[in-house]
Amino acid sequence: MTELIFFTNQVIISGLVLGCIYALGAIGITLIFGILRFAHFAHSELMTGGAFIAFLLASAFAAWGIVTPIPTGFVVLPIAMVLAAIMALGIDKGFYAPLRKRGAKPVTLLIASIGVTLMIQGLIRLFFGAGSYSFFEHEPKEVFRFDMAGIGSTRPLVITEPQVLMILVTLVSVLALHFFLTRSRLGKAMRAMADNADLAQVSGINTALVVRVTWIIAGALGCMAGTMLALDVTLKPDLAFNIILPIFAAAIVGGLGQAYGAIAGGMLIGFAETLAVFNWTMLLRPLNAILPDWMQLPPTLALVPTEYKLTVAFVILVVTLLVRPTGIFKGASS
């Protein structure tokens, strides 16, 4: 049983947490691709920027002496999401909208998004330096340990408070997004525009409004993903820049333009990464008792060494592009 609990701690919980973050980021990327037809690289900066906004708000709360029962990062999250959505709208207005007006190709917008990435990255580093910050300087990070001796495990089940909240918040957001896309007028208009932008325009759908709503959702969910990542690990200027490719991989594996695909893709990549570096000997060690001597398990038995963890996402990405470029949910074709 100890082995099974270890597996839960190492793979199920961390895979789920990673999957949530990837999924939330990938939803934004896939929605922007569906509506505006370009790969938005600066999404990482919406995430990092959002996380820094949340951090500033949390620090302000701490400075005013406001104590909250759950981590302050989660309390300030709604305000941070609103600010991040405004930031996303501003970025679109300042950088992408003029190019779209000129009728620039998607590739030009892609390059412009690299420019935006560099600018925001530069600004964040300018103001915050290159160091890392923690949300838990003024409050403890609570860790729940569930004693599993009852089922014969010597190890406890370990999960931190932010992780529990993160999984819950993701679940709620995904459900909210689902209802928005399938029940609301604007959500349906968004799907319509992703399906056929010309027809959406002809139907009288206010496409400029749909574009704005897309940026609002992308900015808000990006901020959520970034903040939660920062709550789980630490906040640094290249927080999301380092994981933007796995997020793209999640969006592509799920099928670009497909919101549900992005969620599935995020979970898939998250679990693939944790499973690939998991040391299987830890789980299979009881087998040593029944295996003959020459077949004893080596001390480490992982599919790939830990330092190649991020590479797993790229390999899945490349294989997906080769075998099924439309992704599992049939997104935009290549």
Added chain:
Amino acid sequence: MIQRSLTLFGGLFCLILLMGWVMGMPFTSSRLVEAAAYALIALGLNIQWGYGGLFNFGIMGFLMVGGAAVTFISYPVNPVFWGSEGPMMLGKALLAFAAGALLVYAARKSDRIGITGKWKMALTVLAWFVAYVFYRSQLDPAAAYIESAAGGGWIGGLGGHPVLGWLFGGVLAAGIAYVVGKICLGLRTDYLAIATIGISEIIRALIKNMDWLTRGTLTVSPIPWPTPLPQEFQAGGMNIANSLLGARASYLLLALVVLGVVLWLISRAYAGPWGRMMRSIRDNHVAASSMGKNVTARQLEIFVFGSVLMGIGGAMLVSFVQIFDPSSYQPINHTFLIWVMVIVGGAGNNWGALFGAVLMWLIWVVSEPLSKTVFEFVSSWSTQFGWGAIPEIEARSAQMRVFVLGLVITIALRFAPKGLIPEVVKRET
């Protein structure tokens, strides 16, 4: 058009003179050597993007491959490794690799013996898995042995001439580009961008972590120069300042010769039928393929050619700085910077790419000291007013160049989308 180019290049020359005067000649001459290498890399991207419309976001990977290649060829031989059992074990790993490749190949051809559909798929996946495990079972002990003291730490170099290393960098980059191109070139532009960036990250992870081959994060130095080092000039009785200048000037001369030859070759090719065909493929590949042009083969060709230049350029940079440090490679510095060079200079125009490369490299290197000066000025001013000084000026100004790079590219896309020296579109009269 020509007048505009001449004015711009004249301006660039004045900028270099100004830089030499303000920052000193030794600093400027070093930056010029690097600029020449970057120009070569930018020409490579210009071939891929400007000529062929291929979106390569994996430039960093090719630069690393070039750097690793020149390290391997030109670094002195490691006698401990060659005297140990390392080579033998590596040979076994190589055999395991070949056997694995054969296995996968056989599985892919299994339809010949009647295994098709899902079964073939399953068999192929299984073959990949078995091949991977088998290869790892041979390589891991070999790597561990070589990295130990008995194995010599790493395999070392071959002690060859650095210029040979540059060539090998080109060859190695070509080989990788061929594989990458075979896999990815059928993809639509934005998928290609993401796929190439992913592959370059895989290459970076490999080079960084294969300590037995590249020494990884332990870094390799000093890597020899193709031209005499300043120390050799000093041994000839020259003073330090002059020896630095002399050594760098000779390196620069060699780099310029390489650059000149490459520029001459590709300009000729581009003006000829081959260039016309490439442009037609870029502008409308459906029309080009209906004219009987083999679009995929031509695109692969151009991807490989461009990557060769990136490999050589990457090797030249590593030779010059004399150290190969895999952790110093970043997408911002080694992929996006090159893109900004080509976009700002003018995609599709070699002179534009050349101009963009030198200009952007100079902007990139001076933006740190320049912003430091500005910060110090503002800081002293704000101190006078009693608002206090700006903290950590050093660290902050180091980050400014990333912002400046982003600013330049967004301004260029907005106001000069075709670049400063745009592609010349010839019209039949």
Added chain:
Amino acid sequence: MPLIELKHVVGGYGGAPILNGVNIAIEKTDIGVIVGPNGAGKSTTLKAIFGLLKVTGGTIDFGGENIANSLPDKLVPKGLSFVPQEKNVFTSMSVEENLEMGAFTRTDDFSSTMEWVYEMFPVLREKRRQPAGELSGGQRQMVAMGRALMSKPTLLMLDEPSAGLSPRYVIEIFETIQRVNKEGVGILMVEQNARQALAFASKGFVLASGQNRFTGTGAELIADPEVAKSFLGG
């Protein structure tokens, strides 16, 4: 006063104009059919009315104001609707959602309009939960028309509604168009099946090189030997 009146409309996609002075007038009770050879500017005329390309000269009067260069999201609430020739349904969305998208500009309750559309196309009611992409060509055309009718237009414009349909469906679509017209919706359509369409048209316009060549009732145009010879294939 006509429902819509185009006076000497000039326009194109930025280069040389495609329309060089088109004149069209339609009453609320009319079925207007535009015919002409390929490249005559038939579809372009509809797109010009709908603000999908730049009008550089002339006026388009609709409901008492000049609507030239207005965008669809302003035109649809005014009572104008357009069914494009291709890709005219949202393939990934259900039939009902397609219809809802047609009513996007409406803020009132549109359930009675949806009922009206379902009565006109009973097959759509059966398939209302199915993705529109899974329907046959004829049924898709019905979804497209239904979507356009959801905004309760006074003028419905159709770009080659019979294109790609089997002869049986062509007749059915033409019958539906006449039925819609009887319910008080003016029709302006472009057709390749010129003879068949002119047979029930109350107004016919023959365009060539972006200009009116002949104008008259459908019957008049069919009877005109010159029109028949040059434009209706003898």
